[in-house]
Amino acid sequence: MDAPASLPPSSHPAGSLRELLAVAVPLALSTGSVSVAQVADRAFLARYDPAALAASMPAGMLQWAVLSPFLGVGMTVGTFVAQNAAAGHPGRAAAAVWQGVWAAVAAALCFAALVPLAGPLFEFAGHGPEVTRAEVSYFQTLCWGALPTAASFALSGFYAGRGRTSVVMAVNFAAALTNVGLDWLLIFGARLPGGIEVPAYGIAGAGAATALSFVVACGLYFFAMTRGAGRAIRIYHYARFDPAMMRRLLRTGLPTGLNMAADVAALTVFLFLVGRLGRNELAASTLAFNLNSLCFLPAIGLGHASTILVGHRIGEGRPHVAIRTGWLATAVGVAGMAVSGAIFVFAPGPLIDLYVGDGSSFTAGELAALWATAPALLKFVAAYSVFDVFAVVLGGAVRGAGDTVFPAVWTMFCAWGLMVVPTFWGVLGGETFGLPALGGGEWTGRDGVWWAWACCTAYIVAVGFGMTARYVGGKWRGMSVLEGDRQPEARAEAG
Known part of the structure; x- marks a missing residue:
């Protein structure tokens, strides 16, 4: 049986390392399972066709950018659940979960409209006919998974927001295993027992595997909510559309979604620009970003834990305890990234081998280009990763209180001002903006990639500094997403 909704997120002392790890470790493993599935996608695709590997990142990032506003609403469900559960209002927490699901329905309608536009969109990127065909196929397949993807984020908030992160971990493990198994089956094809022949769908099979894994996740959450706390508070009773709660959720969640969208959209444009430098440069960047996402899992778990624990402390009226948690x-995150950064710098070979395998799917030129570029890109990752910890963890902490507007605005400014525009200038030339060329637009191949990744590093460093300043400023301590006035204790401390 699950615990009642109003219990604290763990049995450990509030603000302690043990409490943090009790919440963060399952979330890190949970996020890790999803990232492992994504890495498996890319690794399988690299062995299937290098063009599919190059196409998977831009197409996946574009889908994630468009989906981000809906995912931001879904992620904010956890904040609403945390604060309402801590304040003794489990019914309001349940209502917030279902408004997140209704937002996922809106996401499905949006993506259905995007399917016929995929062709012109990727043709405009100019990545070459082979990569473009793969991008269109992957993106269109992912579009049909928008509903279960966004809904799973909202449904997970019912458990994550109450600190029951082991449930989220179990569901994500099951979804990741489904994704990896279907990847192997649908990308390469197979003959199943009974003489059933499954064709090789290539990159479309990878997209279908991802979409179906989120269907599995939603099914498991729906089942889990018929038991324990879900049954105790009759959670399905609150499934109706609640305009007032939806407005509150959108007011807090949309800035988070726009934050994600600004980040992901900027990285998508960044990859589109890198793709104009050449297929080999795009493949190396895809590989580096995927290894970055895999090794950054502990920090992501810590960021999610900070959101949950800060939200719970705000709901209790004890923001002073949340400061220590952040x-x-x-x-903890900085210590972890120092280790992975050292591996990126001093021992990148075994990590790159995960993608290359025996090299049979690459030409000699492609293989040489990958080994010449990818290790250097991983050094950029090592350089910015510590600052990324500050951005993710402290940004998650202030969002747990409901402070979502500043992170969105600052991220958008840094992403486009420090990464996209300078990269655009370097790849396509300053004349586009009415500026002197000054060498911009003349960089190709690896020279262009070094410039692009330097811009990316500047962006992440700036976001890290901004989130740290916001956290130290302390304005978040007086915020709340609870209905009615703020907690008097929180208001007094903030003042």
Whole structure:
């Protein structure tokens, strides 16, 4: 049986390292299972066709960018659940979960309209006919998974927001295993027992595997909510559309979604620009970003834990305890990234081998280009990763209180001002903006990639500094997403 909705997120002392790890470790493993599935996607595709590997990142990032506003609403469900559960309002927490699901329905309608536009969109990117065909196929397949993807984020908030992160971990493990198994089956094809022949769908099979894994996740959450706390508070009773709660959720969640969208959209444009430098440069960047996402899992788990624990402390009226949690999570994350950064710098070979395998799917030129570029890109990752910890963990902490507007605005400014525009200038030339060329637009191949990744590093460093300043400023301590006035204790501390 699950615990009642109003219990604290763990049995450990509030603000302690043990409490942080009790919530963060399952979330890190949960996120890790999803990232492992994504890495498996890319690794399988690299062995199927290098063009599919190059196409998977831009197409996947575009889908994620468009989906981000809906995912931001879904992620904010956890904040609403945390604060309402801590304040003794489990019914309002349940209502927030279902409004997240209704937002996922809107996401499905949006993506259905995008399917016929995929062709012109990727042709405009100019990545070459082979890569473009793969991008269109992958993106269109992912579009049909928008509903279960967004809904799973909202449904997970019912458990994550109450600190029951082991449930989220179990569901994500099951979804990741489904994704990896279907990847192997649908990308390469197979003959199943009974003489059933499954064709090789290539990159479309990878997209279908991802979409179906989120269907599995939603099914498991729906089943889990018929038991424990879900049954105790009659969670299905709150499934109706609630305009007032939806407005509150959108007011807090849309800035988070726009934050994600600004980040992901900027990285998508960044990859589109890198793709104009050449297929080999795009493949190396895809590989580096995927390894980055895999090794960054502990920090992501810590960021999610900070959101949950800060939200719970705000709901209790004890924001002073949340301050300690934020710094503790940051210290743990920095220590972890120092280790992975050292591996990226001094031993990148075994990581790259995960994608290359025996090299049979690459030409000699492609293989040489990958080994010449990817290790250097991983050094950029090592350089910005510590600052990324501050951005993710402390940004998650202030969002747990409901402070979502500043992170969105600052991320958008840094992403486009420090990464996209300078990269655009370097790849296509300053004349586009009415500026002197000054060498811009003349960089090709690896020279262009070094410039692009330097811009990416500047962006992440700036976001890290901004989130740290916001956290230290302390304005978030007086915020809340609870209905009615703020907690008097929180208001007094903030003042």
